Amino acid sequence: MRRDSKSLGVLAISSAAIIWGSNGVIVNSLPLDAFTIAFFRVLLASIILLPFMLLFRRVDLLRIAESWKLMLLNGFLLCLGWAFLFASMKLIPIANAVLLNYLAPIFTAILSPITLKERLEKTAIIALILSFIGVILISQDEVIGASASNLLGILYGLLAGLSYAGFIIVSKRLRGEFPSLVMAFYSYVFAAVFLALMVQPAPPTLSPYSWLLLLTLGGVNTGLAVTMYLHGLGSVEAHRAVILTYLEPLSAAIFGLVFLGQVLGALDLVGGALILSSGYLVARS
Template sequence: MKKLSAYLHIGLASILWGSNGVIVNLVELHPTTIAFFRVLIGGLTLIIVSVLVKGLETLKVNGFFKRLVVLGALLAAGWYFLFQAMKLIPIGAAVLINYLAPVFVAVLAPSVLHERLEKKIAIAIVLSILGVFLISYQGLGSGGLNILGIIFGLLAAISYGGFVIYSKQTLAMLSYYTVAIYSYLVSALILSPSLLLIKSPLSPNSLILLFLMGVLNTGVAVTLYLKGLRSLKAQEAATITYLEPLSAIIFGYFMLGQEISIGIILGGALILTSQYLVVR
C-alpha cells in the first residue's frame, strides 16, 4: 500500500508538471524568468506550510547544506539547459533528448544507489522512449539539428538524472520538506539574473498563473515527487515521470487547442503501458 501511494504521488506530480508548457505559453516572460518565479514562490510556500505542519525543524539542514546547494544547482541547470535547447532545436527534439534522463538514472542507479536494474524497468524505459519519440516526431521534423542545441538537451537530461539520484541519497538524511525548500531557494538564487529580462509590467493573468505554477506545480508537485521517491527505486520514479509529456499533450489540447495526431495517441499508449509494467 505504501508503494502504491508513492506511485500515485509521483504520478500526480508528473501530471501537474505537464501543465507547465501551457503556463509558459500564456505568461509574457522569458522561460528562464518563469522558472525563477516558479522556484521562488514554491520555496516560500513550502516554508510557510512546513513550519505550520512540522515546526522549525524542517529548516534545519544538520550539516548537509552543501548537498542542498548541489541539488538546487542541478535543478536550475536542468531548466536552463532545457530552455536553451528549445531555442536552438525543435521543441519535440528537445523534449525527446531531455527524457533520456531516466536512462541515465537506470544506468547509474546500480553503482551509485546499489539498485538492481529489473527487467520490467528496462522494458518500461524502452517503451517510454519510443512513446516520447512518437509524440515528438512532428517536432523533430520541423527544423534542422543544431549541435549546440543537442548538447544543451543532453546536459538538461544529465542534470535531471543527477537531481533524481542525488535527491534519493539526500532523502535518507533529511525530510522531503527540507530538501525541497532549500533546493528551490538555491535554484531561485542561481536563476535570479533572469529578472533583468523583464521589459514591462506583468498582467494580472500572468501574476495569477505564476502564483499557481509556484504553489501547485512546484511547491505541491515536487514535494509529492520527493515524498514518493523515498519509498521507490530511483529508476521506478524516473520512469513514472514519463506521464509528464503525455499529460502535457492533453493540457495542450484542452487549453491551447493543439492537435492530437495518430503518433501522439500511439506514443501515449506506449507510455501508459510502461507505467503499468512499473506499478503492477
C-alpha cells in the same frame, strides 16, 4: 484504514501529475523567457513552503550545514532541469517536451554505476534502446523539417531529462539524511539563488493575469503539487507511483490540444509509449 491511506496516496500522486501537466500551458502563456519563469517558480514555492517548514521541520532546517554542498548541487541541477524543460516547452509541443524529460529514469539507470556504484542491469540497457527509438520517433518531424528552433527544443528536452537524472542521483544520497519536504525546500531555495544570477536584474513589467499565472505555477503546481506527491509516496509503492506520474504527459497532451491547439501525430504517440514503457521497466527492476 491502510486501504484508505493507500487510496488517498494514489489520489494525491495522480492529482499532482495532472496538475503538472498544465505547466506547459502556463509557460506558453507567459511573456517571459524560460529561466525567468523557472526563477519565479522556485522563488514563490520557497516563500509559500517557508512557514510550513518553520512550523513542522524547524529542527531539520538547521541541519543543512551537514550536507550543504550536496544541497547546493541539487539546487543547481533543479534550476537547470526546469529552465531547460520550460525552454523546450516554448519550442515544441508540451507533451513531447514532458516525454523527453521522462528520460530522466533512463539516464539515472545509466549513470548510477558511475555515481552510486550500482550495477548496470540488463533491463536498463533494454530501456535505453527503447527510449532511444522513442526519441527518434518524437523528433522525426523536427529533423525532417530541419527547423532550427524545433531541433533546439528537442535538445533542451534531452538536457532537461539529463539534469533531472542528476537531481535524482543527488537526492538519493541525501534521502537518508533529510525528510523529502526539507530536501524539496532547500532545492527550491538554492535553485532560486542560481537562477537569480541568470535572469534580468530589473523585475519584469507584467499584467495582473501574468502574475496570477506565476503564482499558480509556484503555489499550486509546485508548492502544493510537490507536497501532495511526497505525501503520496509514503503510502504508495515506488513502481506504482511511477505509473501514476505517467498521467503528467497524458494531461500535458490534453492541455496542449485544448488550450494551444497542439495535435500529436501517430509517431509521437508511439514514441511517447516507448519512452514511458522504458521508464516503467527501470522502475520495476
